[in-house]
Amino acid sequence: MTTRRETQTRLDQLLKEIEHRNPAQPEFHQAAHEVLETLAPVVAARPEYAEPGLIERLVEPERQVMFRVPWQDDQGRVHVNRGFRVEFNSALGPYKGGLRFHPSVNLGVIKFLGFEQIFKNALTGLGIGGGKGGSDFDPHGRSDAEVMRFCQSFMTELYRHIGEHTDVPAGDIGVGGREIGYLFGQYRRITNRWEAGVLTGKGQGWGGSLIRPEATGYGNVLFAAAMLRERGEDLEGQTAVVSGSGNVAIYTIEKLAALGANAVTCSDSSGYVVDEKGIDLDLLKQIKEVERGRVDAYAERRGSSARFVPGGSVWDVPADIALPSATQNELDENDAATLIHNGVKAVSEGANMPATPEAVHLLQKAGVAFGPGKAANAGGVAVSALEMAQNHARTSWTAARVEEELTHIMNDIHTTCHETAERYDAPGDYVTGANIAGFERVADAMLAQGVI
Ligand code: NDP
Numbered sequence: 001m002t003t004r005r006e007t008q009t010r011l012d013q014l015l016k017e018i019e020h021r022n023p024a025q026p027e028f029h030q031a032a033h034e035v036l037e038t039l040a041p042v043v044a045a046r047p048e049y050a051e052p053g054l055i056e057r058l059v060e061p062e063r064q065v066m067f068r069v070p071w072q073d074d075q076g077r078v079h080v081n082r083g084f085r086v087e088f089n090s091a092l093g094p095y096k097g098g099l100r101f102h103p104s105v106n107l108g109v110i111k112f113l114g115f116e117q118i119f120k121n122a123l124t125g126l127g128i129g130g131g132k133g134g135s136d137f138d139p140h141g142r143s144d145a146e147v148m149r150f151c152q153s154f155m156t157e158l159y160r161h162i163g164e165h166t167d168v169p170a171g172d173i174g175v176g177g178r179e180i181g182y183l184f185g186q187y188r189r190i191t192n193r194w195e196a197g198v199l200t201g202k203g204q205g206w207g208g209s210l211i212r213p214e215a216t217g218y219g220n221v222l223f224a225a226a227m228l229r230e231r232g233e234d235l236e237g238q239t240a241v242v243s244g245s246g247n248v249a250i251y252t253i254e255k256l257a258a259l260g261a262n263a264v265t266c267s268d269s270s271g272y273v274v275d276e277k278g279i280d281l282d283l284l285k286q287i288k289e290v291e292r293g294r295v296d297a298y299a300e301r302r303g304s305s306a307r308f309v310p311g312g313s314v315w316d317v318p319a320d321i322a323l324p325s326a327t328q329n330e331l332d333e334n335d336a337a338t339l340i341h342n343g344v345k346a347v348s349e350g351a352n353m354p355a356t357p358e359a360v361h362l363l364q365k366a367g368v369a370f371g372p373g374k375a376a377n378a379g380g381v382a383v384s385a386l387e388m389a390q391n392h393a394r395t396s397w398t399a400a401r402v403e404e405e406l407t408h409i410m411n412d413i414h415t416t417c418h419e420t421a422e423r424y425d426a427p428g429d430y431v432t433g434a435n436i437a438g439f440e441r442v443a444d445a446m447l448a449q450g451v452i
Contacts, residue, residue, distance in 0.1 A: 025108025095131030098172030119438030164197030217251025219379015244326030325350035
């Protein structure tokens with residue numbers, strides 16, 4: 001039997017190869033490190049996982065598509081963006097994962113997100129594989145007509161690669177209900193099929209699921225509540241710092257309020273708002289979802305309880321719990337030190353990989369409950385899978401039913417991560433628990449299906 005040390009040496013060697021074979025993809029390297037660094041105990045304990053080629057296959061996408069996306073702006077000028085779809089692993093079901101439209105998107109970013117998605121989707125216990133896609137298109141400041149033309153051009157290539165049994169995209173940064181509508185319309189037009197299950201996050205009335213917009217934020221708050229419960233505490237009366245002001249942040253703030261906690265911040269790339277009275281969700285939704293404005297407008301219209309801090313770190317605001325909900329690497333070691341200094345009890349990742357490895361290490365060392373994104377923000381993709389189930393059955397469930405399923409799934413993910421961490425001598429370490437539990441499900445399916 002191989003020892004943990006021998007296994008770790010082999011995984012370290014593999015990490016070096018990943019860096020060599022995938023140059024200039026730092027986010028993908030970071031995600032691979034974060035997972036592979038925790039797998040030694042399970043690979044050492046279960047010889048079948050040490051089979052040559054298993055982990056090597058897991059870190060290599062099954063397929064990567066890159067394509068040109070030409071489109072015309074309102075003045076008739078032609079722009080050329082780059083589109084991506086990385087179909088990472090389909091051992092558990094059709095590839096599933098969102099589309100991100102943001103200028104920072106490149107192949108490495110999409111690969112990091114796709115890799116994370118494999119384990120996240122496995123943790124939900126639903127039959128979905130892992131994938132991710134997007135474009136370096138920046139929707140900020142673009143008219144509806146420009147966004148529509150971009151989405152139509154993007155789908156004119158993407159439609160060849162997706163399908164309800166093949167690959168099912170959804171939203172992510174820069175892709176919400178408006179974009180999913182334009183993408184679905186173009187897919188339907190090109191294929192001449194009403195194939196509702198090809199995209200999730202659709203509008204209600206044409207195949208969307210109730211609670212899908214809310215699911216990621218709600219799910220993250222449920223995960224944070226479960227971590228606190230494990231320590232004999234609850235959310236009632238706790239103060240929370242939330243970053244971002246998009247889909248995940250908004251419904252995180254909503255669920256916190258429903259469970260008696262008070263979110264006092266939100267942010268975007270221009271800075272953050274702190275509101276002593278707690279974020280007024282109606283105002284935030286009006287500015288962000290209706291007007292598509294910036295967070296400084298919130299402070300201007302809210303009155304004396306709120307102020308806007310341009311630039312600056314939202315993690316400077318003292319709180320009991322922190323829920324990063326904007327983007328990757330938005331919470332670094334210094335931010336973690338500030339949160340710890342201010343007495344934070346739990347950090348739960350609504351965004352994907354928002355905390356740097358150094359920040360995670362520091363938080364865990366200080367005894368802060370830390371919920372990694374692949375577990376804590378899995379509620380979004382879980383309800384996407386429920387949307388697919390409703391589409392297959394040509395039915396729609398009540399909001400109460402979907403929320404009940406979501407609550408059950410999030411509690412189940414929490415229990416799985418917690419128990420798996422204990423089983424591998426890492427009590428309270430949700431990072432190890434999530435990585436190993438997700439890995440076991442995918443690896444078992446890959447082994448059963450042969451070398452493909
Ligand atoms: P949105 O586009 O709705 O909102 C993103 C928010 O984050 C905006 O406030 C945006 O501000 C801010 N943001 C984005 N990039 C940056 C940046 N580089 N620097 C500072 N702020 C930034 O996206 P979502 O809410 O859907 O996604 C947020 C995070 O949650 C992402 O990491 C995503 O991968 C993750 N996630 C989303 C799921 C979903 O169901 N939507 C599911 C699981 C995870 P600005 O407008 O100024 O750019």
